[in-house]
Amino acid sequence: MKLALVHDWLNQIGGAEDVLEHLVEDYPGAPIYTSLYAPDLMPDAYRAWDIHASWMDRLPGIYEHHQRYLPLYPLAWDRLDLSEYDVVLSNKSGFCHGLHTGPETLHICYCLTPTRYIWELESYLAREKLGTPVQAAARLVARLYRGWDYRAAQRVDRFIAISREVQARIRRYYNRDSTIIYPPAEVAERFTPSETVEDYFFIVSRLIPYKRIDLAVQACTQLGLPLLIAGKGRDRERLEALAGPTVQFLGYVPDDDLPDLLARCRAFIFPGLEDFGITPLQAQAAGRPVIAFKGGGALDTVIPGKTGAFFEAQTVESLAHALQAFDPRDYDPAAIRAHAMQFDSAVFHRAMTGYVMHAWDEFQTQPRHRQPETILAPHERR
Numbered sequence: 001m002k003l004a005l006v007h008d009w010l011n012q013i014g015g016a017e018d019v020l021e022h023l024v025e026d027y028p029g030a031p032i033y034t035s036l037y038a039p040d041l042m043p044d045a046y047r048a049w050d051i052h053a054s055w056m057d058r059l060p061g062i063y064e065h066h067q068r069y070l071p072l073y074p075l076a077w078d079r080l081d082l083s084e085y086d087v088v089l090s091n092k093s094g095f096c097h098g099l100h101t102g103p104e105t106l107h108i109c110y111c112l113t114p115t116r117y118i119w120e121l122e123s124y125l126a127r128e129k130l131g132t133p134v135q136a137a138a139r140l141v142a143r144l145y146r147g148w149d150y151r152a153a154q155r156v157d158r159f160i161a162i163s164r165e166v167q168a169r170i171r172r173y174y175n176r177d178s179t180i181i182y183p184p185a186e187v188a189e190r191f192t193p194s195e196t197v198e199d200y201f202f203i204v205s206r207l208i209p210y211k212r213i214d215l216a217v218q219a220c221t222q223l224g225l226p227l228l229i230a231g232k233g234r235d236r237e238r239l240e241a242l243a244g245p246t247v248q249f250l251g252y253v254p255d256d257d258l259p260d261l262l263a264r265c266r267a268f269i270f271p272g273l274e275d276f277g278i279t280p281l282q283a284q285a286a287g288r289p290v291i292a293f294k295g296g297g298a299l300d301t302v303i304p305g306k307t308g309a310f311f312e313a314q315t316v317e318s319l320a321h322a323l324q325a326f327d328p329r330d331y332d333p334a335a336i337r338a339h340a341m342q343f344d345s346a347v348f349h350r351a352m353t354g355y356v357m358h359a360w361d362e363f364q365t366q367p368r369h370r371q372p373e374t375i376l377a378p379h380e381r382r
C-alpha cells in the first residue's frame with residue numbers, strides 16, 4: 001500500500017501537528033504534502049521527514065503570516081494530484097482535503113474540523129479585533145469559497161471525525177457521514193494521580209480570546225476562589241486587568257512541571273468551546289475532575305458526576321454556579337483516570353491503522369463512485 005500524508009501548513013505547533021506526528025509514527029517514510037513548510041519554526045525531527053511544499057511556500061512573509069494568504073489555499077490544493085498513491089490520508093482543518101486523486105486512489109480525510117474560516121466566519125470575527133474593511137473582505141472570500149469547499153469534500157472517499165461535534169459539522173456542512181476516531185492523547189505514562197490535593201483550580205491554555213479564560217478569571221474573582229493559569233498569549237494583559245487577588249498567572253510552564261500542577265488541583269476548568277480538547281484528558285489522567293462548558297469535544301470526554309461537571313452557558317454566572325456546587329470529594333481519582341485511558345495514543349494508533357487497512361481492503365473490491373464536480377452545496381440550492 002503506497003500511502004501519502006497531507007497536512008494544511010507546517011509553520012506552527014498545535015493540536016493538528018501533534019496528530020501529524022502520530023500519523024508519521026504509524027506510516028514512517030510516507031511523503032508529506034503541505035502548502036508551506038518553515039523548517040526553522042518546526043521541531044528538528046521534522047527535517048528527517050519527506051516533506052513536499054506547494055508553490056505557496058515561496059510567497060513573501062507566508063511563514064509568519066500565513067492567514068493573509070487565505071484566498072490562495074484552495075488554488076494551491078486544487079492543483080495537487082496524488083493519483084500515483086494507493087491511499088491518501090489528509091489531516092485537515094483548512095483546505096488540504098481539496099486535492100485530486102484518480103479512481104484507483106482511496107482518499108481518507110481525518111477531519112479536525114470543516115474549514116472554520118468558511119463555515120463559521122461570524123463567530124471568528126466576533127472574537128477578533130478586525131477592521132470593517134477586513135471583515136467585509138473575509139465575508140466575500142467565505143461566500144466565494146463555500147461552494148469550492150463543499151465540492152472538494154465530495155471528492156473525499158471517507159471522512160473520520162475527531163468528536164461528535166465535528167461529526168455533526170461534517171454532516172451539516174458537507175452532507176457526508178463519518179466515523180469517529182478520537183485524537184491521540186499522551187496520558188498513560190505522563191500523568192498520574194497525586195496523594196495530595198491542594199486548594200486551587202487550574203487552567204493550562206494559550207491565552208487567546210476564543211479560549212474564554214475570561215469566564216474563569218471573572219468567576220473565581222467574584223467568588224474569591226484560588227485559580228492558577230498556565231500559558232501565554234496575546235490576551236494575557238486583558239485577562240490580568242479582569243483578575244482579582246486570588247487569580248495567579250504562571251506564564252509558560254515547562255512540560256515537566258505540568259503533570260504535578262494538574263494532579264494537585266481541586267479541578268481543571270475548561271471554559272472554551274473546542275473541537276475536541278486534550279487538556280481535560282490530561283487532567284483526568286492525573287485523577288482530577290473537569291469543570292467544562294457543555295459543548296464541543298468536552299461532551300465526548302467529560303462524564304457528569306463521574307469525571308467532572310458541566311456549566312450550561314458561556315457566562316460568568318453559569319460557571320460561578322458550577323464552581324459553587326462543585327465538591328471534589330464526590331469524585332474517585334482512580335475512576336477518572338481509568339476513563340482517560342480510553343483516549344490514550346495507543347488506542348488512536350490501533351484504531352487509525354486498523355481503519356485505514358480495512359478501508360483499503362474494501363476499496364479494492366468496490367467500484368468508486370464520486371459525486372459530480374457540479375454538485376451544489378446546500379446553501380447554493382434554490
